[in-house]
Amino acid sequence: DAKTTQPTSMDCAEGRAANLPCNHSTISGNEYVYWYRQIHSQGPQYIIHGLKNNETNEMASLIITEDRKSSTLILPHATLRDTAVYYCIVRVEVSGYALNFGKGTSLLVTP
Amino acid sequence: GAVVSQHPSWVICKSGTSVKIECRSLDFQATTMFWYRQFPKQSLMLMATSNEGSKATYEQGVEKDKFLINHASLTLSTLTVTSAHPEDSSFYICSASMARVNTEAFFGQGTRLTVV
Numbered sequence: 252d253a254k255t256t257q258p259t260s261m262d263c264a265e266g267r268a269a270n271l272p273c274n275h276s277t278i279s280g281n282e283y284v285y286w287y288r289q290i291h292s293q294g295p296q297y298i299i300h301g302l303k304n305n306e307t308n309e310m311a312s313l314i315i316t317e318d319r320k321s322s323t324l325i326l327p328h329a330t331l332r333d334t335a336v337y338y339c340i341v342r343v344e345v346s347g348y349a350l351n352f353g354k355g356t357s358l359l360v361t362p
Numbered sequence: 363g364a365v366v367s368q369h370p371s372w373v374i375c376k377s378g379t380s381v382k383i384e385c386r387s388l389d390f391q392a393t394t395m396f397w398y399r400q401f402p403k404q405s406l407m408l409m410a411t412s413n414e415g416s417k418a419t420y421e422q423g424v425e426k427d428k429f430l431i432n433h434a435s436l437t438l439s440t441l442t443v444t445s446a447h448p449e450d451s452s453f454y455i456c457s458a459s460m461a462r463v464n465t466e467a468f469f470g471q472g473t474r475l476t477v478v
Binding site: 289349352354355 | 366466468
């Protein structure tokens, strides 16, 4: 799996949009960008994934640059419950393979 | 999304005893389950991959005789920490994936093991 680079930590005010960047300059053509988050002392939670088109679901939006070397996860209206570590993972879209978790971005949403 | 249930949520055991952690997929059949370990302020580290009905594949540095994994059915995998020691104290997390249907992994809520 291609390596990803994320900022160690970020802050965001409650109610504002949280934009979490991820660099994956060595991504291969068949690799997708996945985002998971882990709230303290819980198991990771799937957020969203995409190949090259922007994606949106009820939790977040994923913006992937045209060259696919970076992406941004957007939480449109962050709440205190969005405080978590966010992991950007690049991998092929095939089930049965483990996820390679990096260090992620620790997002703190403040009142 | 699909639900993965892990039990117990936390356990305290004495050094030298064994502890079993269960991971169940509640509403889907999981052909593959993964076990991760997470030490404080660190990321998740894959310990082993188990496929239903076959032996688990362990990552380098993970002792297979110490961390026994059984995946006897499509909805249940167990991790037994044998002869636990304080250095085995960690957060253990299981994950399950469906074959072919979806590609995102579903995680249990984790088990906090403390060995005293």
